[in-house]
Amino acid sequence: MFKKVTHVIFDMDGLLLNTEDLYTIAFQNICKPYGKVFDWSIKINIMGMKPDSAAHHTIEKLSLPVTVSQFAEMLSAQLPSIFSQSKLLPGVEKLVKHLKQHNIPVGICTGSSEKAYMAKTSHLKDFFAMFNPIVLCGDDKEVINGKPHPDGYEVTMKRFQPIPDASEVLVFEDAPNGVEAALAANMQAVMIPHDKVPFEYVKKHAEKATLYLKSMEDFNPELFGLPAF
Numbered sequence: 001m002f003k004k005v006t007h008v009i010f011d012m013d014g015l016l017l018n019t020e021d022l023y024t025i026a027f028q029n030i031c032k033p034y035g036k037v038f039d040w041s042i043k044i045n046i047m048g049m050k051p052d053s054a055a056h057h058t059i060e061k062l063s064l065p066v067t068v069s070q071f072a073e074m075l076s077a078q079l080p081s082i083f084s085q086s087k088l089l090p091g092v093e094k095l096v097k098h099l100k101q102h103n104i105p106v107g108i109c110t111g112s113s114e115k116a117y118m119a120k121t122s123h124l125k126d127f128f129a130m131f132n133p134i135v136l137c138g139d140d141k142e143v144i145n146g147k148p149h150p151d152g153y154e155v156t157m158k159r160f161q162p163i164p165d166a167s168e169v170l171v172f173e174d175a176p177n178g179v180e181a182a183l184a185a186n187m188q189a190v191m192i193p194h195d196k197v198p199f200e201y202v203k204k205h206a207e208k209a210t211l212y213l214k215s216m217e218d219f220n221p222e223l224f225g226l227p228a229f
């Protein structure tokens with residue numbers, strides 16, 4: 001059922017980092033003055049998208065009287081204070097260090113822009129130095145379409161040297177759009193959703209994913225032919 005892999009690509013927001021909680025705070029700060037509530041019913045559809053697509057979708061759904069660039073500015077203003085508080089999620093450091101120690105190439109494919117990436121990771125430099133490549137779909141010129149399209153994962157795979165086959169790549173994702181993207185790129189996808197997301201919003205993708213887990217702490221590398229802990 002599970003195929004042996006040689007390479008691993010991690011999503012970032014909500015998978016490596018607790019930044020989905022931080023996005024919820026930042027987006028709610030933008031929506032609140034207009035009397036609107038940014039809840040899971042909207043968030044579930046935008047997680048993983050490029051920043052402009054996520055802003056566009058939120059503006060449309062909540063009928064916010066702002067442009068995409070105004071939304072982006074309001075988000076950008078909150079980056080230093082909110083995203084600099086980002087933390088690694090449980091089980092993440094142990095798994096990534098383990099893979100690195102066994103020379104398994106590890107990359108990142110995130111919907112984030114470079115500016116947001118810097119705010120989220122500058123206090124965690126040693127950890128993020130373990131990944132190569134790191135593809136920031138929000139700004140990367142080669143990534144035409146963000147998640148749920150496969151472009152980001154395909155570009156990340158092609159930046160490993162030597163380039164693996166998609167069937168040898170394992171992806172870790174928290175969001176439906178990310179699971180879609182990884183499966184569309186013909187990779188195996190482990191889905192680990194946010195622990196507070198209502199299950200009805202992730203059920204379809206939890207079933208579609210190669211494997212569904214509640215926490216990275218529950219991952220057994222041997223299932224995919226990776227070295228045992």
Ligand SMILES: O=c1[nH]cc([C@@H]2O[C@H](COP(=O)(O)O)[C@@H](O)[C@H]2O)c(=O)[nH]1
Nearest residue numbers: 012013023048049050051054110111112
């Ligand atoms: O509440 C939100 N969650 C997530 C996003 C978007 O989804 C991406 C999540 O990235 P990742 O692919 O690393 O999960 C973020 O960078 C951002 O563009 C957002 O705008 N708002």
Ligand SMILES: [Mg+2]
Nearest residue numbers: 011013014174
């Ligand atoms: Mg994510």
